[in-house]
Each structure stands twice: as structure tokens, then as C-alpha cells.
Amino acid sequence: xNLAYQIAKTHLISKPKQTIVAMLGVTFGIAxxxxxxxxxxxxxxxxxxxxxxxxxxxxxxxxxTEPRQSILEETNQGKGLLVVHHQKPKSExxxxxxxxxxxxxxxxxxxxxxxxxxxxxxxxxNYGPVQLNGTIAGVDIMEEDKLFDLxxxxxxxxxxxxxxxxxxxxxxxxxxRKLNAQTxxxxxxxxxxxxxxTLKIVxxxxxxxxxxxxxxxxxxxxxxxxxxxxxQNYVTDINIKLKDINAAKPKAAELQRLFRxxxxxxxxxxxxxxxxxxxRNILTYSVSITLLIVAGFGIYNIxxxxxxxxxxxxxxxxxxxxxxxxxRNIFLIQSLVIGLIGSVLGLVIGFGLSYLVSQVPFNGxxxxxxxxxxxxxxxxxxxxxxxxxxVTTAFAGYLPSRNAGKVDPIEIxxxx
Amino acid sequence: METxxxxxxxxxxxxxxxPFQVLKDINLEVRKxxxxxxxxKSGCGKSTLLYLISTMDTDYEGTLEMNNTLLTxxxxxxxxxxxxxxxxFVFQFHFLLPExxxxxxxxxxxxKLGRYKxxxxxxxxxxxxxxxxxxxxxxxxxxxxxxxxxQRVAIARALINDPSIxxxxxxxxxxxxxxxxVVFDIFRQLTREFxxxxxxxxxxxxxxxxxxxxxxxxxxxxxxxxxxxxx
Numbered sequence: 001x002n003l004a005y006q007i008a009k010t011h012l013i014s015k016p017k018q019t020i021v022a023m024l025g026v027t028f029g030i031a032x033x034x035x036x037x038x039x040x041x042x043x044x045x046x047x048x049x050x051x052x053x054x055x056x057x058x059x060x061x062x063x064x065t066e067p068r069q070s071i072l073e074e075t076n077q078g079k080g081l082l083v084v085h086h087q088k089p090k091s092e093x094x095x096x097x098x099x100x101x102x103x104x105x106x107x108x109x110x111x112x113x114x115x116x117x118x119x120x121x122x123x124x125x126n127y128g129p130v131q132l133n134g135t136i137a138g139v140d141i142m143e144e145d146k147l148f149d150l151x152x153x154x155x156x157x158x159x160x161x162x163x164x165x166x167x168x169x170x171x172x173x174x175x176x177r178k179l180n181a182q183t184x185x186x187x188x189x190x191x192x193x194x195x196x197x198t199l200k201i202v203x204x205x206x207x208x209x210x211x212x213x214x215x216x217x218x219x220x221x222x223x224x225x226x227x228x229x230x231x232q233n234y235v236t237d238i239n240i241k242l243k244d245i246n247a248a249k250p251k252a253a254e255l256q257r258l259f260r261x262x263x264x265x266x267x268x269x270x271x272x273x274x275x276x277x278x279x280r281n282i283l284t285y286s287v288s289i290t291l292l293i294v295a296g297f298g299i300y301n302i303x304x305x306x307x308x309x310x311x312x313x314x315x316x317x318x319x320x321x322x323x324x325x326x327x328r329n330i331f332l333i334q335s336l337v338i339g340l341i342g343s344v345l346g347l348v349i350g351f352g353l354s355y356l357v358s359q360v361p362f363n364g365x366x367x368x369x370x371x372x373x374x375x376x377x378x379x380x381x382x383x384x385x386x387x388x389x390x391v392t393t394a395f396a397g398y399l400p401s402r403n404a405g406k407v408d409p410i411e412i413x414x415x416x
Numbered sequence: 417m418e419t420x421x422x423x424x425x426x427x428x429x430x431x432x433x434x435p436f437q438v439l440k441d442i443n444l445e446v447r448k449x450x451x452x453x454x455x456x457k458s459g460c461g462k463s464t465l466l467y468l469i470s471t472m473d474t475d476y477e478g479t480l481e482m483n484n485t486l487l488t489x490x491x492x493x494x495x496x497x498x499x500x501x502x503x504x505f506v507f508q509f510h511f512l513l514p515e516x517x518x519x520x521x522x523x524x525x526x527x528k529l530g531r532y533k534x535x536x537x538x539x540x541x542x543x544x545x546x547x548x549x550x551x552x553x554x555x556x557x558x559x560x561x562x563x564x565x566x567q568r569v570a571i572a573r574a575l576i577n578d579p580s581i582x583x584x585x586x587x588x589x590x591x592x593x594x595x596x597x598v599v600f601d602i603f604r605q606l607t608r609e610f611x612x613x614x615x616x617x618x619x620x621x622x623x624x625x626x627x628x629x630x631x632x633x634x635x636x637x638x639x640x641x642x643x644x645x646x647x
Contacts, residue, residue, distance in 0.1 A: 003524070003527045003528055006527075007513075007524075010515045010516060010520075011515060014515035312509075312511055313511075313513050313514075315511070316505075316507075316511040316512075316513070317513075317524075318472070318496065319470070319472060319499065319505050319511075320499065320500060320505065320524070320525040320528070320573070321496050321497060321498075321499045321500020321501070321525060321528055321529070322496060322500075322528060323492065323493045323496040323497070324492065324493070324496075325493070326496075326528070409472050410467050410472050410473055413507055413511070413585070414463065414467070
């Protein structure tokens with residue numbers, strides 16, 4: 001094996017140009033893989049994190065849109081043909097009964113990190129001539145902080161300011177900017193039912209996601225109950241944060257059975273987002289694999305050519321006692337060395353490119369607030385990269401090498 | 417004298433393009449230290465016979481024995497190992513590996529055999545080069561030598577593992593008369609001084625006439641086997 005390695009090394013060194021070209025093929029493939037995977041997974045992780053910071057692990061609410069059986073169908077199940085024309089949905093309020101009791105029960109659950117009752121409504125924000133559509137969320141701000149780490153997302157003012165204020169709101173920075181309003185200003189809100197009230201901005205927050213920062217404001221539950229003219233037990237949602245996010249799906253099903261309200265886990269709520277991330281991953285891997293296959297063909301060709309040029313050498317090696325496996329190893333080692341050095345070089349260049357990309361200024365606009373592209377430097381992908389590189393070159397090198405081992409020395413020697 | 421090589425009723429057929437029997441009942445015995453020439457017209461089967469007894473061609477009928485070891489029916493890997501240890505080759509073209517130095521070319525079969533440490537192999541390779549008087553070129557790339565020098569390096573390579581038999585396929589066929597004489601003298605010296613067995617296929621009547629024994633072939637048969645006139 002050592003002798004095979006020595007011969008392989010001499011072959012590689014004696015044809016530096018050819019060796020470098022073959023290596024560059026692998027290098028380019030791996031570098032592109034690292035850069036693309038870094039950027040794609042960086043973006044995926046970034047948006048996932050953003051989404052996770054603004055979505056609860058489980059949301060419990062009263063689903064009033066669920067289809068319901070008519071009374072006729074309930075009493076005459078399976079008997080003949082039943083036709084009910086124009087059945088209207090049952091008049092229900094989206095209220096969760098005993099929401100506060102449910103919340104305090106959930107807070108004692110060992111799996112639950114926090115459970116916050118929530119009351120939200122569509123409203124119009126009016127400030128001077130500006131009128132904007134948005135939402136207002138009535139929350140227990142301290143419990144909400146446990147769920148979404150609000151304290152670190154406050155840009156002006158303080159969380160506690162909301163507690164001591166009867167008509168205060170903490171407004172998304174995007175919404176405040178559009179309204180041209182600042183902390184301390186008073187804005188007028190109008191509910192869909194036509195109720196109007198003046199509220200004072202006591203702070204602003206920024207989640208980093210335009211879909212929230214541009215439309216949402218937090219207020220105390222009692223304030224929102226007052227706006228909606230509802231009683232003190234009126235709550236529409238309970239948001240839950242779990243200790244283990246991956247337990248959300250079974251836990252949601254359990255809670256739905258327990259409380260008889262709809263419990264939706266984060267995976268279901270963000271299904272579109274997760275699909276997008278899967279598609280991005282598929283794209284990344286297919287492009288990278290294509291690049292590596294092209295590099296593999298390059299190695300295959302170069303090795304085939306080398307072997308063709310070295311027919312005489314192979315013949316004499318076999319005549320002097322090298323077995324088929326020895327000859328095969330000589331060329332297999334060459335392709336593996338090309339693969340290894342090419343891959344390592346690819347990792348280094350890929351890291352460099354990733355670093356450059358991570359420095360590129362990028363304006364997320366209203367949608368997400370970032371200054372540069374997020375890039376993932378997870379070592380996992382570097383390991384995948386080098387394994388990819390080695391496997392491809394081993395495959396590409398194996399066939400020509402095996403053929404080299406099968407060369408019949410007599411044909412070459414007599415053919416001279 | 418001890419028998420180094422024995423073939424019994426060797427038959428060989430070519431199937432392409434037409435079925436054709438190229439060797440017919442070849443019975444050959446070679447004694448240790450013999451310098452044997454295989455002669456005959458082109459297509460008489462002498463090269464084919466050489467490659468059969470070289471163990472590289474295994475597609476034949478009959479049996480082949482070398483050093484009292486039956487080689488017929490052995491696997492390719494065993495035969496490769498056997499060639500490495502017991503057979504040295506000298507071809508019409510030198511077949512040196514052009515990327516390696518002269519010394520490395522001689523060392524490779526010995527490194528493959530692994531009987532000696534690399535340090536010892538290097539010393540022995542240098543000794544062999546000295547016997548053939550090309551030792552001052554030891555560190556040059558093989559491709560930088562002249563044809564005659566390269567052929568001498570090839571002989572050194574054939575000698576490196578102290579083989580039982582050296583086989584030559586027209587070893588002087590591509591050399592001018594001066595170098596042909598040099599190579600012949602080396603072969604002569606090897607058999608006389610080192611008791612080396614040599615079998616060569618040759619077209620050169622002078623070369624054959626100076627060897628110990630001439631085996632003449634025609635149409636796939638051995639038609640005569642007699643001591644060379646001069647010796």
C-alpha cells in the first residue's frame with residue numbers, strides 16, 4: 001500500500017497541471033456547496049428564529065369557523081337523504097370560557113414555560129390625518145415577556161410603564177413610524193364595531209418582522225376589553241410556550257382533548273414557512289450535487305486519460321509482479337488524493353466566500369430588519385462537504401482504476 | 417543439473433479471428449544456469465510460448481512447473497506474487513517508468529516483494545546498477561538515458577529480486593550492434609558468473625549462436641533443440 005502511494009504521488013507530481021485542474025473541479029464544487037448551504041440555511045434559521053419569536057408553541061382558541069352538523073343530521077344519522085338548505089353558522093363568540101383558570105392551570109404544568117391569555121382585535125389607528133389598519137393585543141405583559149422575551153425587543157419606554165397606565169399601549173416601531181407618532185403621543189383607535197378611544201403610546205417594540213412591527217400594538221387585557229365593550233372574563237386566545245419546542249405537536253393534541261378548544265401547534269401554524277425551507281434545502285443540495293457530479297466526471301476523464309497514457313507502465317508493473325488490486329490502488333489513491341486536497345481547499349474557499357457574503361450589506365426593507373445577509377457557519381455542513389467530495393471522487397476514480405487493474409500486460413507488450 | 421522449468425504437453429489456441437492452434441504439444445525443460453535461445457520465423461509461436469511460461473498468459477492446456485512448483489491453475493494474484501519473486505523480464509523496449517529515477521525503477525519490484533528493508537533495497541539496486549555499469553546515472557530520470565543505457569537499467573531491474581529465470585523478448589531487437597553486444601555480454605556474464613538461467617526469444621542469429629542452447633520452433637511445434645555451435 002505504501003509503495004502504491006509512492007507511485008501515485010510520483011504520478012501526481014509529475015503532471016502538476018493536470019492534477020491541479022482535476023483538483024479545481026472538486027474545489028469549485030465544494031466551495032459552491034459550502035457557500036450556498038451557508039447562505040440558504042442561514043436565511044432559513046434566521047427566518048425560523050424570527051417566526052418562532054413571534055409565534056407561540058401552542059395557541060389555544062375557540063374556532064368558530066369549524067363546520068357543524070345540522071340538528072337534522074344529528075338526530076337522523078344515516079336515515080335516508082337529508083338536505084338542509086342554507087345553514088348559517090351558529091352565533092358564537094370567540095370567547096374562551098374560564099381562560100384565566102386554564103392559563104393558571106397550564107402554568108403549573110411542568111412541560112410549560114409560560115401561558116399567557118390574550119385578547120386581540122382588528123382596529124384602525126388614527127393620528128392626525130393618517131389612518132392605518134392594524135391589530136391590538138390585550139395581554140398580561142409580564143406573562144407575555146416570558147413567552148416572547150419582549151423586554152429585549154423594547155426600543156423606547158419600559159414594559160412596566162404599561163402596567164401602571166390605564167390607557168397605554170406599546171406599539172410596533174413600523175406602525176409608529178407610519179403613523180409618524182412617538183412615545184408619549186396619543187393615538188385614536190376605532191374598532192370594527194365603531195367604538196372609538198384615545199390611547200397613549202408608552203413604548204415601542206421591534207420583533208424584526210415587518211408582518212408584526214408594522215401592524216401590532218400591545219395593551220393591557222382590561223384596556224382591550226374596554227375597547228371591545230366586553231366583560232372582564234372575555235379572552236380569545238391562550239398562548240403557550242413549552243420547555244421543549246419539539247413536544248408541541250403531541251401536547252397540542254392533548255390540550256385540545258382536555259379543554260375542548262382548538263389547540264394549534266407552531267408547525268401547523270407555519271406550514272407554509274416550513275415548506276419553503278424544505279424547498280430551499282432541496283434546491284441547495286441538488287445544485288451542489290450537480291456541481292460535484294460535474295467535478296466527478298472531470299476526475300473520471302482525467303484519470304481515464306492518465307491510465308491510457310500509462311498503459312505501458314501498467315503492463316510492466318503487472319509483469320514484474322503487481323497484482324490487479326495493486327495497480328487499482330495506485331490510481332484510486334490518486335483520485336482520493338485529488339478529492340481530499342480539492343475538498344479541503346474547497347472548504348477553505350467556501351468559508352472565505354461565506355464570510356464575504358456575510359459582510360455584504362443587505363436591506364431587508366419593511367419585511368425583515370437585517371443589515372447583512374445571515375450566513376450559517378455550522379461545522380456540520382463542512383463535514384458533509386468533505387464527505388461529499390471524497391465519496392464523489394472515490395466513485396469517479398473507482399471505475400477507471402478497476403479497468404487499469406484489469407489491463408492485460410501481454411496485449412500491451414506484444415502490441416509494441 | 418537441476419531443472420528450473422518444465423512444460424508438459426502445452427497447447428494453446430487463438431479464437432479470434434479464426435480458431436487456430438498456435439502451440440502444439442510443447443514439452444520443454446530448462447536447466448539451472450542455462451542460456452537458452454528460442455528462435456523461429458515470425459508467427460511460429462515462440463513469443464506466445466514465452467508469455468505462457470512467464471505466467472502472464474494462463475489460457476492454455478497442459479502443465480507448467482517452475483522450481484518444482486506447479487503453476488497451472490494458480491490464481492492471478494498468486495502468479496503475480498510468483499513472477500515478482502522468481503521471474504525477471506527484459507523486453508525489446510525497455511519499459512522503464514519515465515517519472516521515476518533510474519534507481520527507483522530498479523527498486524520498485526524489490527519494494528513490492530518486501531523481502532528487504534527499503535534501505536537495503538536501495539543498496540542492492542545500486543549494486544545491480546554497478547554490475548551493469550550504469551550506476552553513475554542512478555539519480556537521473558529514466559527518460560534521460562540513451563536506449564542502450566535504458567536497456568541495461570531494465571536488466572538491472574530484472575535482476576533485483578535474484579530471480580530463478582530471466583526472460584527476454586528480443587532484448588537486443590531495438591539496439592544498435594554495439595549495444596546489442598553489450599547486452600549479450602551481460603547475459604553471458606550472468607550465466608557464467610552468477611549461474612543465472614536465461615530464456616530469450618530472438619531473431620538475431622548471431623545472438624542465438626552464442627547462447628548455450630537453441631530451441632527452434634515452426635508452426636507451433638519445437639522442431640529442434642540443440643547446443644549452440646560456438647559453445
